[in-house]
Amino acid sequence: MSLRRFILNRVLSIIPILFGVSVITFGLVHLTPGDPISQMVALNPEVTASQEAQLRARYGLDGPVWQQYLTWMGNVLTGDFGTVIRTNREVSAIVLARLPETIALGLFGWAFALLIAIPTGIYAAVNKDAFGDTVSRFIALSGISIPNFWLGLMLILVGALWLGWWPVLAPSRLPLYHPQMLWYLILPGLTIGTAAAASIMRVMRTSMTEEMNKEYVTAARAKGLPERQVVLKHVLRNSLISVVTLAATLTAGIVAGSVVVETVFNWPGLGREFIQAITAREVNLIMAITLFTGVFIILANLLADILYAVLDPRIRYD
């Protein structure tokens, strides 16, 4: 199968998954006892039963479940995610406003992870079983074991309360593109990137060690190439492929992490919005963010698969 057919196949195969994602999202949220209408009604005892029914009809909450699903899907496909019932704001406007904040955090986390993990992974694999390797393995193990919310709290404790380098919360929030925001991004960025960094370190070390034992390395050394070039050019390239296979999983981890980390640092992104929507039972908002997360992760997976196929000519497309 050619590369192009493989990519086309992969793209087509996400269609049933997208459908499944929409069903799970809709199904889960609609199992919730007490929709926003009954909450609104509970707050205001003067609403009559007929008014309640009218409200339900207005928000499309009457009718059988499959019909509600179809209405919802139709609206979603035309870009209409409904409104937040309490404030009457457009859900899509909220998502668009919050998204850049989360993307900035995620990108910072990714950059930090790669910057830390790749050099450390190389170092650990080259100096296998040396003292530095043992230390870096211990750090990597700690990194995958540390709960991100606790890491965030500890960073606030040390960086903000003891050292005083950061304010506990940014005093007045500047727009995201303001250069000063980069400084405020450091603590939440470190928190969200640590788990990914630790995973990459572990994978890099394993795959580089494995690659170092292969014959092409012996051949390169026999040719008289300097060790530096053997490691950084030949071994590193082949080991990075294993990081690509991990990328989708790590992205999912960062998305899940943003929910927690944004709450810790009071960062106004999608994750914090999600928690607030859950607490307030804002069905439309919960559904929009859940659906968005699902679609995003599917696309990340697709991209990682394609990248992997392009980078590694050895794989068979089947």
Add this chain to the structure above:
Amino acid sequence: MSTERGRIRITGFEAERVEERDSLSDWEAESGTGTESRWRRGLRRFKRNRSAMLGIAIVVVMSLLAILSRPITVGGVLVQPISLAPHAPTDILYLQNPSVGVYDPPSLAYPMGTDGSGRDLFSRLLYGGRFSISIGFIVVALTASFGAVYGAVSGYYGGWVDEVMMRIVDTIFAFPSLILALIIVAILGGGYWQLVLAFTLFGWAGYGRLVRGEVLSIKENEYVLAAKALGAKDRSVIFRHVIPNAMPPLLVLASLNIGTVVIGVAALGFLGLGMPPGTAEWGTMLDATRQTLIQGPGGAIPWWATVYPGLAIFLFVMSMNMIGDGINDALDAQETGVGRGGEE
């Protein structure tokens, strides 16, 4: 090499160096003398792995401390009378002893200080293990067994059954497990069994995918063909031949997953969606002190209320991961060639 006949002369060859070199595989002379089962060999290697043994020791000690922290009664019958924790986790100390305050720093009487409601943090920490640790084990037992059967059926039957079953798994994989657990807890409300359900309902998908992959290669083996030729039913082939052989990677994933679930439970607690507020669960305890930390130093910073509960989660999860790595190495769960075997 026929050096005797003089056709090939090898110079600069030091026999000692070759002998001293570590062998690439971990084949040892003793392993050639008799057949040893994969499990027994794995156990022997596992016992030699110091970090894995340390992990087991920590997990056992923490679990015992949680069980022995306060007496346990089941249906009015006292089954566990020991009480290691000096105070009940819900005791507000200043009600009995006015000299104890809110956020008292660690002292001899209260080794980890008191929390924001004037309760003994040390007692709460010991007791708190009961929630996270037991949920971790229950969830993994349930998800691993269901996932194993799911994956085995999918891989064994193949065809459209496999196709449908794996698309379902793919769909679940499109969501981070924490997000799904959050929605389920939002639907059902917090509480012990709600948390178990939140992590069980979709948590099996990873096992399903893993076991299916194993089964695809296992079912090509001759012993499966032999069992079928002898007239074994599908069910007995799956349970007696396929699943047992898919166990090693399943065990590795399960041991690593216990840590993931413990962190997940604590994360929900921290987000205020886990156990009811005031429960001595590690994540919920962190949530209770977060506001004091965020609002900044009103006098001294009560670091102990933040440091210790998190440290407990960290220590447990790290030990679980050390055990998982140990099992992985011992059972060669990922056999990827010579030289990677017993080391790492």
